[in-house]
Amino acid sequence: MAALLELKNVHTYYGHIHALKGVDLEVNQGEIVTLIGSNGAGKSTTLRTISGMTRPKQGSVYLEGRDITGMKPNHIAALGIGHVPEGRRIFPLLTVKENLEIGAWNVQDRVEINRRMERAFELFPRLRERVEQKGGTLSGGEQQMLAISRALMSAPRVILLDEPSMGLAPVLVEGIFEIIKRINADGTTVLLVEQNAHMALEIAQRGYVLQTGTVVLQDMADILINDQMVRKVYLGEN
Amino acid sequence: MERTTQAANPFAGMVEWFSSPPVTGGWLYRFIIYPLLQMAVFIIGIAAFLTAAAYLIAFIIPNPRENIVLAEQINRQLPGMIISGISVGFVYSMIALGYTLVYGVLKFINFAHSEIFMVGSVVGFEIMQRIDEAGASQQWNPVVMVVTIVLSSMLASGLLAVLIERVAYRPLRNAPRLVPLISAIGVSFFLTDVVRATEAMLRNDFNLRYPTNDLNWLTDAIPLVIGGITVNIKPTSIIMVIGAVLTLLALNYFVNGTKLGRGVRAVSQDQSTAGLMRIDVNFMISLTFFIGGAFGGAAGALFGMNAGTITPYVGFIPGVKAFTAAVLGGIGNVTGSLLGGLTIGMLEAFLNGTLAYFPALGQRYTDIFVFAILIIVLIFRPGGLLGERVDEKV
C-alpha cells in the first residue's frame, strides 16, 4: 500500500535559492513523523511544498499514491491535508469563533461545525472563554492553540505542524505535545516540524533530519534520539 | 502576519465602537440598528462640526461682501446644505467602497473604478432611455423603475469589474506594485473611449440626457418646511439616500453576517493562509470586485438620475473625490468609506452653499478644498481617520 504522504526527489527554489535539494520523505497512515533540522534547513519549505504554497521545480508529492504536485493550496487542503503554518497566521481581525469557522470552510452542516468547535474547546478550554475576542489580540500561546484548532476544524487526514511549541512557556510546551499525541490517537496522521527535537522525537515514531535542503538521516525516533550526531547537533549535548 | 498598531488616541474607545461592527448581539441589532445608528452618528457629527465651523467663519468674517451678512446666509442655506450633503455624501461612500474593498483584498488602488462608476451611469441611462423610447415611462411604477435601473447598473458594473480584474490585473498579480496601477490607468482610458465611441455610433452624441422630462415624480421638488424655512428637496436626493442606505445595509450584512463575507475578510487579512483553509482565493477576489463594481454601478445610476446629463468623462471627478473619501476614512476600512464619503459630500455641500458669498471665490473652487484634504491626509495621516490600524505585512 502506498504511504499516506510521500515526497520523491523534491527540489524547491526561492528565486535562485535552492531550498530543497532532492528531499525524499514518507509518512504512513496513523504515524507521528518528525522533521528536525537547524534554522534554514528547509523544514518549513518542505511543509509549504506539500501544501502547495510553494511549487517544487522538480520531483513530486503524492497523497495515497495520487500526484498532487502543482495543485493549488485550496485543492490540496480539500484532499485532507491540514497545515498549521509557521508563525501561526491567525486572521487578526476575525474573532476566535470566526477563525474556527474559516477552518471548517468546507463543512456545510452547522451541527457538525459546532461539534468540531466543542472538540476544539475540549482540547483548549481557554479558547472557549475567548470566542468573541479578535484573533490578533490573543497571546502568542493562545494563537498557537487557535492555529492548531483551526486546522483540526477541517478534520484533516494528515496535519502538518510547523513548530507548534514556538514561543510557548515550558509548561505549555508539554501540554502541546500531549495534545499532539491525543490528536494522533484520534486518528489524524501528524508530520511535525520542531526545534524542540527531544520532545518531538519522544512522541514520534519516526524522524527525518534535514540539513541545508537534504535529508541526512532518517530512522525510528528511539534510534535517532540516541544517535551520536543528533545528540550533539540537535539535542545540544556534548 | 498582519500587525495592528494603535496610535494614542483619547477617543480610541469611541472610535473603536463606531468603527468596528459588533460581533455579538441579535440579528436586528447587528445588521439593522447598529449600522443605521452608525450612519446617524456620522451624519449628525459631521453636520454639527461643519455648522459650527461655518458660524465660526461667519463670526470672524461677518461681512465678506458689502450688504452680505454671512450668518444670515448660513441660516437660510443650512437645511439645504445638510440635505444635499447627505445625499451626495452617500454616493461618494458607495463609490469609495469599491476602492476600499478591492484595496482590502489586493492592497492595490483600482484606478479604473471611476470608469466602472461611469459605465453604471451610462447603463442606467440606456435602460431609462429604452423605457422612454418604448413610450412606457409613464406606465412604470416609479419604485419599480428606479430599482430596475439601479439593479441593471449594478449588474453591468459588477460584471465589468470582474472582467477587468481577470484580464488586466490577475496576470500581473506577482508583478511589481506599480505595474497593475499602470494597467488600471490604461483600462480607465480604454473604457472612456469605448463608451464614447459606442454612444457616438449608437446615438450620434455622447452627451447623454436621462429622459426625466415627463416624470413629475423625478423632477418636481418636494417642499419641506424646517424651522420656518422652506427647503426644496429634489426627489433624486431622496432616491440617492434610500438607495445608498439599503445597499449599505446589504453590504454590512454580507461582510459581517455571511460565510462568504467571512471568506472575503479572511482573504483580505491573509491571502495565503486563506488558501490553506480551502478558500478559493481567486473566487473571493472576483466576488470582491463584483461587489465593489456593483456599488460603483449603483452610485453611477443614482448620480446620473440626479445630474440629468452625463458623458463618458463623468467618472473622473466623483472617482477622485470618492478615492479621497476612502483615504480620509482609512483605505481598506469599510466603515471608513462611509465616514469619509459623508464627510467629503457634506463639506462639498457647505462649500457650495457658502463660497459664493466671498469675493473672488465661488462654487467652482470647491474642489480645491476637497483635494487639499486628500493631500493633507496622505501626508499627515495616511492611515485615515479610522485607520489607527496600519496594516503591514510582517
Ligand SMILES: Nc1ncnc2c1ncn2[C@@H]1O[C@H](COP(=O)(O)OP(=O)(O)OP(=O)(O)O)[C@@H](O)[C@H]1O
Ligand atoms: N520566501 C523566501 N524567499 C527566499 N528565500 C527563502 C524564503 N523562504 C525561505 N527561504 C530560504 O530557504 C531556506 C529554507 O527556509 P525554511 O524556512 O524552510 O527553513 P526552516 O528549516 O523552516 O528554518 P527555521 O527553523 O528557521 O524555521 C532558508 O535558507 C531561507 O532563507
Ligand SMILES: [Mg+2]
Ligand atoms: Mg521554519
